[in-house]
Amino acid sequence: MSEAFCVTVEVSLREGIADPEGLTIERALPALGFNGVSDVRVGKRLCFRVHAVGEAEAHRQVEAMCERFLANPVIEEVGISLRPAT
Amino acid sequence: MSEAFCVTVEVSLREGIADPEGLTIERALPALGFNGVSDVRVGKRLCFRVHAVGEAEAHRQVEAMCERFLANPVIEEVGISLRPAT
Numbered sequence: 805m806s807e808a809f810c811v812t813v814e815v816s817l818r819e820g821i822a823d824p825e826g827l828t829i830e831r832a833l834p835a836l837g838f839n840g841v842s843d844v845r846v847g848k849r850l851c852f853r854v855h856a857v858g859e860a861e862a863h864r865q866v867e868a869m870c871e872r873f874l875a876n877p878v879i880e881e882v883g884i885s886l887r888p889a890t
Numbered sequence: 891m892s893e894a895f896c897v898t899v900e901v902s903l904r905e906g907i908a909d910p911e912g913l914t915i916e917r918a919l920p921a922l923g924f925n926g927v928s929d930v931r932v933g934k935r936l937c938f939r940v941h942a943v944g945e946a947e948a949h950r951q952v953e954a955m956c957e958r959f960l961a962n963p964v965i966e967e968v969g970i971s972l973r974p975a976t
Binding site for chain 1 (some may be wrong): 891892894900902912915917919921922924925926928929930931932933935936937938939940941942951954955958959960
């Protein structure tokens with residue numbers, strides 16, 4: 805029987821890959837009075853609900869979605885967390 | 891004395907605010923063979939390092955940054971987590 809799962813996918817740039825958005829934020833902050841901020845990295849966070857037969861199958865589906873569609877595996881890495889929907 | 895903290899800020903759209911990016915993902919998935927995905931919401935995740943005198947002061951600084959610069963409090967909500975940098 806199919807169950808629902810709440811999924812969170814965190815997509816971030818791999819170490820060493822330039823992050824122009826993060827750099828722009830870092831450079832803008834001192835002008836606004838915020839000093840002492842460094843190493844800014846910007847990523848994406850997706851939350852959704854998926855229906856699958858069991859947690860393992862749900863995880864497999866989400867991994868495939870990340871690889872094909874939600875992230876660029878060449879420059880990005882993903883973290884998947886998953887819990888049964890209440 | 892100033893200490894370093896690793897900060898993660900999760901910015902997501904408030905409930906009820908339309909999420910066109912999430913909707914686009916949701917509509918595209920079935921064509922790629924992924925069914926049973928719903929309620930897609932896309933947010934931002936920022937990681938950075940901040941220097942401050944104590945955790946409370948670091949948290950206060952990050953909250954102010956979120957309110958003024960990193961998020962739009964009218965349509966977005968933020969989650970802040972913070973730990974001493976190793």
